[in-house]
Amino acid sequence: MARPFTIETPTVQDAxxxxxxxxxxxREAYGHLLPESFYDEATRQRRIAGWTRTLSNPDDPLTTLIARDPGGAVVGVATVGPAEEDEQFPAVCTEQLYMLYILAEHYGTGVGQQLLDVILGDRPAQLWVARDNPRACSFYRRNGFVPDGTVKIDARLDDLAEIRMVRRSGEG
Structure with missing residues (x-):
């Protein structure tokens, strides 16, 4: 039975x-792929500052939703927005799923699906996912996303290989 999660728009207090x-x-998704510096306390503190800025900006073009457990704790986050344009990797959709993370203790509860359904529905979109993250790739495939053959090596992420997955109209 799925746990009763609440999906809502975050406030700055949720940073x-x-x-x-x-x-x-x-850490849970990429611990085997990236060094500890990508998810240490200093990184968390930088993210707190970044999320505080983002959630304080009413003009931010991205939409973020969070999932709360019955106790009110944030257990998942998803962000969508206009697709990122890049000279090397031009957008193939107008919308992009920038992130969807849930805590591992909530894998299999349906909260990831609930977040995706609410934030994106069955609209066409693109996303980038670590090539060596089979759990995420499988989740996105079940939701109509398919690799389009584009691979980028992200220098900002210790040369992590990412694949672009795309969902066209009516494939959700």
Whole structure:
């Protein structure tokens, strides 16, 4: 039985919870791919500051939603917005899923699906995901996303290989 999660728009007071899920989500998803410096306390503190700025900016073009457990704790976060344009990797959709992280203790509860359904529905979109993250790739495939053959090596992420996955109209 799925746990009763609440999906809502965060406020600036949620910055710590979001940064914690963001950082812990990275540790749980990429711990075998990236060094500790990508999810240490200094990184979490930078993310708290970044999320505080983002959530304080009413003109931010991205939409973020959080998932709360019955006790009110933030256990998931998702962000969508206009697709990132890049000379080397031009956008193939107008919308992009920038992140979807949930804490590992909530894997299999349906909260990731609930977040995706609410924030994106079945609209066409693109996303970038670590090539060596089979759990995430499988989740996105179940939701109509398919790799389009584009791979980028992200120098900001210790040369992590990411693949672009795309969901066209009517494939959700």
């Amino acid at each position: 710590v919870g979001i940064a914690t899920v963001h950082t812990q989500g990275w």
